Amino acid sequence: MEKKTLHKKVPLWRKTVEILGTALLCGLIAFLICHFMITPQYQATASMEVSFAHLPGAFYTSFETGVDVDLAKEYAGLFQLDSTRYNAAGAAGIDVAEIDKNVSVSAVPGTQTMYFKASFPTPEQAQAAANAYMKAFDETLKDNTGYDDENLLLEAQLPTAPASPKTGIVTIVTVLISGMIAFAIFSRQPLFDSINVLFFLVFTIICIFPFYYLFINTISDNDLVSRGLINFYPVGIHFSNYVSLQNVSDLGSSILVTVARTILGTALMVIVSAWAGYLVTKQKMWKRSFWYRALVITMYFNAGLVPWYMNMLMLGLTDNFLAYILPGMVAPYNIILVKTYIESIPASLEESAVIDGASTPKVFISIIWPLSIPILATIAIFGAVGNWNSFQDSLLLMSNKPQLYTLQHRLYIYLNTYSNLGAAMSSSGGVSNTAIQNMLNTKVVKYTISMVTIIPILVVYPIMQRYFVKGIMLGAVKG
Amino acid sequence: MEMNVALPRGAAEKKTKQSSIVEIINRLLILIAGFLVFFPQVNPGRISLKINQNTSLFTTAISYETITASLARPLRMEWVTPGQFHLLMAGAALLLLGIIACAAGACMSLGNNRMKKRASLFPIAGSFAMLGGLGVIYNSYTSVLKTVTEAGKLSNVQPNFPTGIYVFAVLAALILVVSLIQFFLLRTRVSEAKMEMEEKYRLFLMFLPVLFMAFIFCYLPIYGWRFAFFDYKVGDSLRIFDTVVDGVVTEKSNFVGFKWFAYLFENPATRMDLVRVLRNTLIMSGLGIATSWLPIAFAILLAEVRSSKFQRFVQTFTTIPNFISWVLVYSFALAIFASDGFINSFMTNIFGIASDTDYLASADHIWIKMLLWGTWKGVGWSAIIYIAGIAGIDQQLYEAARVDGAGRWQCIWHVTVPGLMPTYCVMLLMSIAGILSNGMEQYLVFENALNKDVIEVLDLYVYNIGIKDGLIPISTVVGISKSLIGITLLFCANRISKAIRGESII
Known part of the structure; x- marks a missing residue:
């Protein structure tokens, strides 16, 4: 009690100006960052489903049961062949280095799918690259194994909802505004105290966030979790994961x-x-x-x-x-x-x-x-x-x-x-x-x-x- | 009157002295027998070379699984029978019981005359039990030898007459003789009405089990230092001398003296490893020491927060990470920083930047990362001691400072910080003394193929070469050096603390 009187009280109007000023400044910086520094990258996922009924028997078995991991890997490796890459680059009208930088390919044994992920500045480019890549893969497969299959289902798809940079701005501003509200609550005190409180608030959040993050991921919809869409709050709450641990x-x-x-x-x-x-x-x-x-x-x-x-x-x-x-x-x-x-x-x-x-x-x-x-x-x-x-x-x-x-x-x-x-x-x-x-x-x-x-x-x-x-x-x- | 009793008293004293010397010899013998129970080299129960040579008498008596671990086939083929090994276990147990009886006698011999008399009976009975136990073991040996010879499978079972039988037989005989002497020496003593023991011994005996446990788990490992002086490979035995049978050397000695100590520095590969590992260790400990003021800053800043509710809230949640294991910290690290973790999905979802960098895989800035994890886990907890320290500082000091015109920062600098310094000094000295041991769990969980070179600290290195690669001697050498340097540093730190603050830290 006695301690408080030692610090001079700051008038409320000055505090309000300070807070609003900081908020506006932060918002401006956020906007500038979003506008000039961040180029949105569109991610395209192209998946290929292989109809195994038409493939040679041995291949079918090993791929189906997923035992032969090497074979799956080798198949995925076809994606990375020079011919595939250059064909795709040519078709999409981009440099082949762009492809090397952006594309990651993998095959999932046992699931009958292979997919590659690629990120491009515009959705059209991503779509084109994905399509071209699939086509190139098809050709490479034919060239390499002499095997032409009508039933190879090649399809390229864009991610569910490509995030726009606007989301980023909105998020940052929201976070800032809520931060400011917290700021305002404590701000009848000198600036140092507010910063101090803010620091501890942030540190405490850092300390408990992993616990929270893990928890919301265990109770959210598993599909969303595996696509990495659960970040701050649980969606589709269920507890069956805990039950299925048995x-x-x-x-x-x-x-x-x-x-x-x-x-x-x-x-x-x-x-x-x-x-x-x-x-x-x-x-x-x-x-x-x-x-x-x-x-x-x-x-x-x-x-x-x-x-x-x-x-x-x-x-x-x-x-x-x-x-x-x-x-x-x-x-x-x-x-x-x-x-x-x-x-x-x-x-x-x-x-x-x-x-x-x-x-x-x-x-x-x-x-x-x-x-x-x-x-x-x-x-x-x-x-x-x-x-x-x-x-x-x-x-x-x-x-x-x-x-x-x-x-x-x-x-x-x-x-x-x-x-x-x-x-x-x-x-x-x-x-x-x-x-x-x-x-x-x-x-x-x-x-x-x-x-x-x-x-x-x-x-x-x-x-x-x-x-x-x-x-x-x-x-x-x-x- | 005094003259009259002088002579008998002198004689009695002489006798008491003799008796106490005999007593001490007896206790020593029993103590030796007690220790030998845990030494596999003198295990009288190793009746077949197929029994693991790291099996002590104690294990022989309690674990059927251990002794028959490598004898599954002979048992299945019925070259030997389970009965023979049950007999062996029974013999070993009887031997153990005998030793326990002897030990009980040795403990009781600390009492008064009446108790001593009673006590002297125990080793007599105990040594008979020991001899009996040895007899049973021998019996089981001959029986194994017989059935195996009949089956013609000597090389499969390799029956072996354990030299430990001689050792224990000699010990039992000695204990028996000494106890008998003691028994007769005590006969002439006048007994008290009741069995009693001086309190100091009674307390000691009650404390003895604790000491025994501490000895087994904290001091007995020092005996393992012997591996540093042998050319030992896992599963091998240690032989100081060549084993000579009929003038032919069957097993060469693998005693190599200080070869491994020299090897550590002479061999370029291990030398480089050692330099690398020491660099990692010292840098990580150094960073820890350089940031050891963080908890103080944390505590002081937290004390400046007005709302005590908020203080409690912060304290509660910043302390939690201290109580989870490093494995869980690693699980968190994966959840946040792995290629499918929070950071990457956050970047993708919010900013639309497709990213799947695995921040944990790379070796970049690994020392800083480890420091940050350590800080994340420990700073809230370490601050508690300082928070309590701040609460303990006399409020009058602050008032006096304020009267003198000190502001907030001056109060912190001139009152709070000096008040916390003694505690900080102790912590700092302790961390300097422990500069070589930064534990292995944190580094073990974060270790991977890419960052191994920069993350491997001394403790982890010892684990990797000793337990994983099975290079027992060389890792023991590293361990010995580390222990000795550690204890030296601790005593130095203690000396410094005594010199500066007049208080020891241990």
Whole structure:
């Protein structure tokens, strides 16, 4: 309250002028950018459907089942032959370099389609290039394979609604106006405060936008998603993606393993940390400070990844669920947290119990444990999130037991496989039939699995927030 | 009166001393036996060379799958029977139980005389159990040898008399002898009415399991450093000496001393790799250190926001990214920056610019990109400690500064920043100490064929050559060097902190 009076109040009329001025200036800049800098590029997608009934048997089979990826690739390669490119360039009346720059071609095994994408300054040019390209391809096919097929369905089409540069202007102006409104709300303050607020607003949006973007893509119409048309708001809301995740193989076991390790690992870690944290507060313990130091030093020193791995191998903890639980049980940092907390509990409480004849475990269970619940909850939450997010131990130790992969590991694998069509085509022989059928939807599948992995964290996050300031502050106090 | 008791007391003291020396020897022996349980080299249960040589006695006792992993065929063909291996497991378990009994005795021997007397019985029983267990293992060995010889498949099963049997037999015998001596030495002692133990030992024993776990998972890996001194390939064994059978060298020693340490620097390929990886590591850590003031700026600016509701809102949502894994960050990165991601579709939909650039594939500006991802994920979280720090600064300081005519910026510069400096110093020193370890998860998920050269940091390099390519010795050498440099840096940082602030950071 007192702070506010220190800054001089800015008159409202001046603020209004400032805001309107900025808005007009931004709008002008946006218009200039749109008008002079951005040349709209029209995208034409030409697809070719091959009627396989007329093709030689072997080709039919391999292409249909999608097993022979190489053949599909070779076919797609016909697009890139010199003859095709020059024919197309000639027909469309453009330079062949333009074609090389703009055209991307690919074949989708199993879907009986090949398509190329090309971007041109005007829709007419795009259409012409697409048509010419298709024709050139047809001829090249004939020249190269001596194979003329009336049933080759060649068709070039423009994208559903080519975006006009006007949209850009409108969007920018809209965004600016809404920004200005936000600006105005806070603008009874000096300019610095407004900018400050705006900065944090933008940063916060950057932080949460990916979560939001992923989410709206998982609940929107899958076709729109795969065409990349969902940007800011969901369209055609449905939740069937989450339901159909049960068809994704291996996901179930991963979820089970991750949940099990999160519950078991966290519970054991909390119990051990509480017990150890309590014991190290005992000055009477034989060589206490030596043992305590030996424990703390492990936070800063480790033997290295490979010796650690060899050690786990020696202990027989590879391909073994226990490897998720046992190493995490003794967590020095958490022990320090608990110790620091217990030291803040009045010693008289414990003393009175000892005088009543309670043993150390009794004191621990009946006095220390209930009193240190806040800190135990803190480390439990952090431990649970750590366990849920664990990826490295699964990657290192479970190489021979895919059914023990954690969820994050599974997600990592999904993200890396079929990350795009090219990757799927280049992975030799390992592409199964179902994988290819799902391929067009891998984007959605990946997003949905990611969401499933995030949701538990988002659920516990509000609870966590209550504790983590306390946790981090206690940690800063040296043990 | 004093003269009278002087002599017996002296004798008693002598006896106590003897007894305590014997006690210590016994504990040491039991400790050794306990450790050897985890060392595959002395596993008495390796009755066939087909059993993985990385199998320790502990694993032998608990995992039937591990011991029979390479024996599927002999089992199927019934050259050996599951019963023989169950017998082996039972023997190993009995041996383990014996050692546990010995250990219990060793723990109890910390108590008073009465307890000590009781305690001395445990190792006696335990060593008998150990010997019994060894007998059972031997039995299973002879039985395997018999059936295999009958089947004529010696080369398929390769029965082996494990030298570990001798080691454990000797240990068991020693423990037995020492325990018996202890037992008789204790007989003359006067017992107390109740079994009791001094509190300091009681507390220690209660703490022992925790120490044991810490030892197994944090200190025992140091034993893995031995791989750096051998010509080791995955699946091979480590031999300091040549194995000589009947004057013929059957297996040559693969002990190579410091060969790999020298190799790391002498071999041009690895040297170049190392330089490249170190460059990446130092640049990424350096960028992290150079931007380590960002959380402070974040916290100070956030504190300047008037509305506490807005503050909470910002804090809530900027902290979330810290709690998701790097795999998920990578998933976000794909969703936003991949060729079919948000940026490209945004450009296409709004501006009509057809674009499908894969921003993640290229190696351009990868260090900056990694820094930005790190900042995106961590800055909100790192700022919390400073936000709390600002809340802890005495308000009177601000008032005093304002009375002296300080404006907003002067208040920040002369009150807030100095107030946060101690915390910042600790953080900075810690990050300097950890300059070589920037973790591998972030770089592993973002790594691809195009950016591998510039993204591979030391931790990732060790993973790539050690775990992926199986070059155990050389990666161990890198790991050892990194650990030693790391701990040296930490102690230096600690020394500096002590010198400047009079407080240690560890």
